[in-house]
Amino acid sequence: MKHDAQIEPMLDEHGRPAVFAPLCRSIIKARATSTATFGSLCSDPGSEMLLDLYWRESQGLKTSLTSLWLASKASEMTGRRCLAVMEEQNIVERMPDPSDGRRVNVRFTSEGRKKMDACFSALLLGYAETCRDCACSCNDGPTSQDCKPLE
Numbered sequence: 001m002k003h004d005a006q007i008e009p010m011l012d013e014h015g016r017p018a019v020f021a022p023l024c025r026s027i028i029k030a031r032a033t034s035t036a037t038f039g040s041l042c043s044d045p046g047s048e049m050l051l052d053l054y055w056r057e058s059q060g061l062k063t064s065l066t067s068l069w070l071a072s073k074a075s076e077m078t079g080r081r082c083l084a085v086m087e088e089q090n091i092v093e094r095m096p097d098p099s100d101g102r103r104v105n106v107r108f109t110s111e112g113r114k115k116m117d118a119c120f121s122a123l124l125l126g127y128a129e130t131c132r133d134c135a136c137s138c139n140d141g142p143t144s145q146d147c148k149p150l151e
Helices: 021-042 045-058 065-072 076-088 110-137
Strands: 092-097 100-108
Touching: 021 045, 021 110, 045 065, 045 076, 045 100, 065 076, 065 100, 076 092, 100 110
Parallel strands: none
Antiparallel strands: 092 100
């Protein structure tokens, strides 16, 4: 039995694929490198769960509780506590798996998806400002006209 049953891939309000999925995947890879380098010093089970859930939904994959616990890279109890907080904040919701009555899946609420998109948007804006500031501080960077503060 295949546990990664397909769901509808995440689409934005205009029906386009989730624009932040590639950024999400890059963050997951960078966090994996940090964890491999520094071990538990970089542990953040809740963030790991949110990123994994976002990525899986963007790819049209269901996410079971077991998959979410594994994504947390922590104990099941820690994963359960993180999930409880996410549910209290209306970020995610549980739903029974129609193909297997023993399994429970987790998905973002519309509010949770909006919050994740807002976080990714803020992250990209921060990266853009940082790149622009670095370019402006270089001797052969953009002209001073291009280095005005972003609005």
